[in-house]
Amino acid sequence: MTVTKGRKLVALAGAALLLAACASKEERAGVEQATSAAGWSAGMPVVKVGLIGPMTGALAVAGISMENSVRVEIDRLNAEGGVGGAKLDLVVRDTALDPAKAVQAANEFAGDNSVGLVIGPALSAFYNAAKPILENGKKVNCQPMVATGDFSTAKYGYRAQDPVSLDVQKIIEHLKAEGVGSIGVVYEGDDAGKGTAAEVEKQAKAAGLTFAGFEHTRTDDQSHRAYVENLADAGAIWISNSAGGAKTMAAAAETGYKGLIVGGSGARNISFVEAAGDAADGALFSATYYPYPGKESRDTWKPGYRKHIEEIEKRFGKNTGPKTGAESPKAAEIAADCVLAYVKAADQAKSVDPDKVVTALDSIEISDQETPSGNSISPDKHEFFALDDIHVYQWKKDADGWHTVEVGK
Incomplete structure (x- = not known):
């Protein structure tokens, strides 16, 4: 190797080290800036x-x-x-x-x-x-x-x-206050269904209500008519949070069921209203805070909820039932x-x-x-x-269309 070539290699090596040092310094500065903004470092980007x-x-x-x-x-x-x-x-x-x-x-x-x-x-x-x-x-x-x-x-x-325990407690308290004396369950026979039915039975009996029975549904059921007919004398029927709940609501409408349709927070989904149509008017569900669509001004909504929902609407729009026009956020x-x-x-x-x-x-x-x-x-x-975070809401239909109303305040 000539002296000239050796000097060139040394110079190139020095330049590379200098660039590496500068990059390292810049990377460290970026981490320090991110850390100072949050007050601590997660240790990863x-x-x-x-x-x-x-x-x-x-x-x-x-x-x-x-x-x-x-x-x-x-x-x-x-x-x-x-x-x-x-x-x-x-x-x-x-x-x-x-x-x-x-x-x-x-x-x-x-x-x-x-x-x-x-x-x-x-x-x-x-x-x-x-x-x-x-x-x-x-x-x-x-x-x-x-x-x-x-x-x-x-x-x-x-x-x-x-949790289902709190949902059931809220609904049972409401049913008892309304003078309803019995309740049955129509739900899938899976872990969720069995757990829900057991909770409804336990709390109903503790409150002095008659438990009318648990009808196990199947995912391939075309209709829930037979299940509803078996609970025709029950004052209320608790429906599934899943897609099967909509079939139960539709069956209640078909059979002319006279009692109340009740359920957990899944029943706020407009698919339930779409399936049952006008028969969903009056259906009750227990859920966490849910003023949507409601008839009250959005100024009454809690600020974090309102900000989140309005950003959802801006970016993703709304769910709108093609038959009923009922609305829900895509959130x-x-x-x-x-x-x-x-x-x-x-x-x-x-x-x-x-x-x-x-x-x-x-x-x-x-x-x-x-x-x-x-x-x-x-x-x-x-x-x-x-x-305290659980409320009872009711689907209502009037001249302005479908909306939810909180009951039992």
Whole structure:
């Protein structure tokens, strides 16, 4: 090697080192800037949020609504700095109503260190199958569409939905006040159906109401007429939160059922009104905060809820029933609550370490004025919501069309 060539190589090496040092300095400055904005560092550029739900199939509307709300909330939080300087990134996996796919997605997320929060799998049976994987993988997970089961034994799992026990309590209290003396259940014979029927029977008997029976439906049922006829003398029939609930409402209309149709928060879906038509007028459902569509001015809505819903409408529009004109937002606000609670807990813990995050989640307090759902979040035994967050609403039809009214205030 000549002296000239040697000098050139030394110069090139020096330039490369200088560029590397400058780049490193710039990268460090970027991290410092992100950290100072949030007050702490997540130690990574991106924290993934894994969403597992039915994006196709009969319940696709539920999965898409969750995705819409989670995206809106992630975008809002990223605009405010993300979590510990890291950007939140949504990763969606479709179960297509196949439990095996839910388990596969849970395994994928459990093995990915960049996933900080898992939302779902939606539906009780799917969550039950995935729960051991999420617990063993130490994945903080939040369940906005799991109404049955006990979360008090979970370490990393939280329920962000009104549990069936609270829904039933609210409805039973209302039925008793109205002088209704009996209630039956028409529901799928799965974990959710069995859990709901057991809860209705227990609380009805405790309140002095007669339990008229549990009619198990099948996914391939063309009609629920026979089930409704078997409960014709019941003062009320509790319907499924899933697609089968719409068939029960339609059957009640066909048979001229004279009692009340009642249910949990799934009955706020306009598919129930579409299926039953005018027979849905007067149907009751217990749910977390839900003034939509309502007849009151939006000025009366809680600010976090209103901001979230109006952004959903702006980006995704509304669901509108082609037969009835009934409207609902293309949103699942309680899924957005999961993201907000996770970021608040991580900020409180100043860490995305799952053990530190769940410790913070156990003591988090978020006002109902701030949450996308309009409900306060104060986890007790890993339940986001309490009895005070549950309301009884009624579908009503008048000259202005379909709307919901809160009853029993």
